[in-house]
Amino acid sequence: MAITAYAAAWFLPFVVPICLYVVYTDVSRMKITNVANLALAAVFVVVGLIALPFDVYLWRLASLGIVLVVGIVLNAAGVMGAGDSKFLAAAAPYVAIGDLRLVLVLFMAVLLASFVTHRVARMTPLRRLAPHWTSWEQGKKFPMGLALGTSLILYLVLGLLYGA
Structure with a gap:
């Protein structure tokens, strides 16, 4: 894995509660809150300075902006929800490009x-x-935060166990 075990160890304790909150709110209310997305981004901004070399930190921070723009376009096209788009943007810096x-x-x-x-x-x-x-009554709609939050947690756990 390209993520270092060191970085994953720094991120994991802060990211897990936020992701669990995202999973809960999306399944219970079909909503990923702005507070959760901002908290996820803020954790990266602060902890990323400790966990990553500065040049890597800046590139990963740039990925937040890039994914946010793509998410806004996908949301405008009706492909995904706004909360999902913002969560993806906030989660993007945690993922090593490799x-x-x-x-x-x-x-x-x-x-x-x-x-x-x-x-x-x-x-x-x-x-x-x-x-x-709320998610029980949504017909074909699915609370994507369930998969998004769980995926980020599992990625960081794998990074902790098998990271560079």
Whole structure:
């Protein structure tokens, strides 16, 4: 992996609670809050200075802007939600460019598992554990924050275990 175990170790304790909050709010309310996205970006801005060499830090910070612009375009085209777009932008700096292919494969696997798990829970008595969650009633819509937050956590865990 291109991410260093050192960087993953610095990011992980701060990113996990934010991502778990994103997962919860998206499944329960179909909303990824701006506060969560800003917190994720702020953690990178502060912790990234410690965890990464400065030149790498600047390039990764630039990825936030690039992904945000692409996300705005995709949101305007109706391809994805605004919260999802902002989360992707805030999460982009955490991903080493050399790991992009791995992250895409990881995301596809997590997305499939998240979708199946959400649909099964929605159609079984498990739904009674949280009967008022908005995502149960959304028809074809899916709380993408479930897959996005989980993917970032798993990527950083893999980076901690197998990073450079």
